[in-house]
Amino acid sequence: MFYGEKLKALRELNGLSRKELAGKINVTEQAVWQFENQYTAPKFEIVNELKKYFSVKSQFFYTDSFVENVTDIERIAYRAEDRDSRKKAKMEITYINFISHFISKFETPLTLPSQNIHSLRKDIEKCLYDRSFAISKKDIERAASIARKKLGVSENKELLYRLELSGIYILEKSMGLSIDAYSTWTNKDIPFIILGTEKKSSVRRNFDLAHELGHLLMHKHIDMDSLDKKELRRVEHEANDFASYFLLPKDEFIKNFQELSKKSNPDSYIELKMKYHISIQALEYRAYKLNLLSFEENRYFYSALNRMKYKVIEPLDEDIPIVRPGKVRALLSLILENNLLSLDQFLDTYSIDSTFLESLLGIDEDVLKEYKGISKLDYFDRRVITML
Template identity: 25%
Template sequence: MTMKDLAEKSGLSRQMISNYESGKTKPKADSLLRIISVLNFPRNFFMEEMPDLHNGPVYFRSQSAATKRTRDMQKERLKYCYEVFKILARYVNFPEVKLPDLLEKDVHEISEQEIISKAEELRRLWNIDSISPVQNLIQIAEKNGIIISEANMSDKSLDAVSRWIIDRPFIMLTDNNESSVRRRFNVAHEIGHIILHNGIESIHDYSSQELKNVIERQANLFASHFLLPSEAFSDSLMSTSLDYYIELKKYWKVSIQAMIYKTYLMGLINDDQRLYLNKKISRNKWRTKEPYDDEIPVEKPTLIKKVYEMIVKNDVLPQSELNYLFRLPREEVEKIIGRSISRSNKLDEQKPILRLIENN
């Protein structure tokens, strides 16, 4: 919602909504109840400050196509994910973060060889050999301390968002019904940002062309080298025909277009061959949907769900009380956790008791 939308639906002025949002004015009880009824957030959400997470830049997959409004919506949902994690982490120890040393360099000084080295180092650290496909990337990333969740929004211009929060990386995936291979590349791309671009204080310090041609390209290169190790991929590439790429997709679980790009990067096909293959993909209308996209299972985050269920099943905390602590709408929490939660939240359903006090 825009401020105008909220003002119209709540019966308050746009200026008043702006004052509340900026902190100039605190809403009175009547105004707050109007806002709550429109936004459908639990009352306790409004009783505490939602922390503003300043440390580190936020990275967006497909940023050049996404509007600022879309990016802002996804940034807010990343805060929700952190809030859910923070509550669960009171009761369960999440896996330790295991990543290579982060690069602290200016993005213009990062070489492709450094990107390759970090991709190889991550495989070794995560016990993935140098010749095999990555089987379940999301599960492996979660096992090694990266918090991944799905967002309760869809927008074809923005696939994912990531950032370090305190001492842990978070990745949030937009619910775009993307194929398994696209999702896997998105996650690898965001891990690339997390490892390569720790030296960036703010992405707003860079022009849109620098973001697209330098920072995004580096994250794509990392994803390509991580998912398709050059020597192993080269050995598996017995032909550069489109039919062979289709079969190879089932093995590497990477899109045909990404494999063609990797083949080109390795110098195994020239500009004309790459152009020919891409034109054929366009003629077949495979730009957005390729063969086997419906057959390769889409990977889902499961770590937050397992932790939530562990707390509830072991009676560490009553489910209704745990849900109340999140201070978020049920549909947002359910998407972040990856399962339905109790519809009945007795703590939140308690109505305030109003008493008339005579003033003598």
């Protein structure tokens, strides 16, 4: 029996409309609709085209679905301008459903160390308890201070590592130019941050991470899909404020900023950028909001920023290395290197190719090649392994 829901899941996972998929396999859009709704089954030749395009085995389409819905559009925190694309939303929901299932399977033979993201979220919720929909900046700054301390972030360059250590799963995937990142809690209370793979400086990615952390800690119980544009902008501003307060703690930043010789000269911020791993624009904005610059100095700064062409590329953007997520790759390598899982058996169980898994996890091509042909060892006891 051909399971049309699995074809639909693959199509949405790859961000394709029925019309786009039809063009790739040389059938009509109506035919794709019929396949997905199981009114007709595709011929062998079409199944062969589907398996090659999606990097799965033919049997994939003839076995029952293995993924379950663990998130929905209400839970996903997109940037406001990204909310209009329903196709993108379906793509990311399907992606989270797939990735959540596979990660849970990878973790099965392990006993994981304690993680503090859930207790941190509860602390933040207590901090913001009984507030109106619009959270005050004072409350956000307090929440950011609590989060930075509990996560143990002493330097911003270690932010991604600290977030992964806390229990957040961070992955990279291609999402086009319009989406920098998004975050979500699944209905199993697992937090994800997904970063776009479009070229972006390390410091701007750092801000994205802090922004999404703000969403995870402050906006878990908000129905993101029901908000109008004004409300979405307000929620985004709250996450931006959280990121600014989190990455640039007030007292320390004021002390460092006061050492600058020319506050309105963008080049004066280069040392601060290296120290905080934050863009020059974000540094100046934080200083201006703290009344460390006058209105005239702020205007002169942005005039100079445009004149120096720093709006797109700043000094050090190409020198500070981009830190890539490592937790999921480390998890997979750990279970494969310790023979806690047979890669061949795993791929056969799900009727997928290794390239499918590599693409889904955002790991380099052919990274799984060395683990093929290795049998799984059996253990009577679960193993406690420190992940990071």
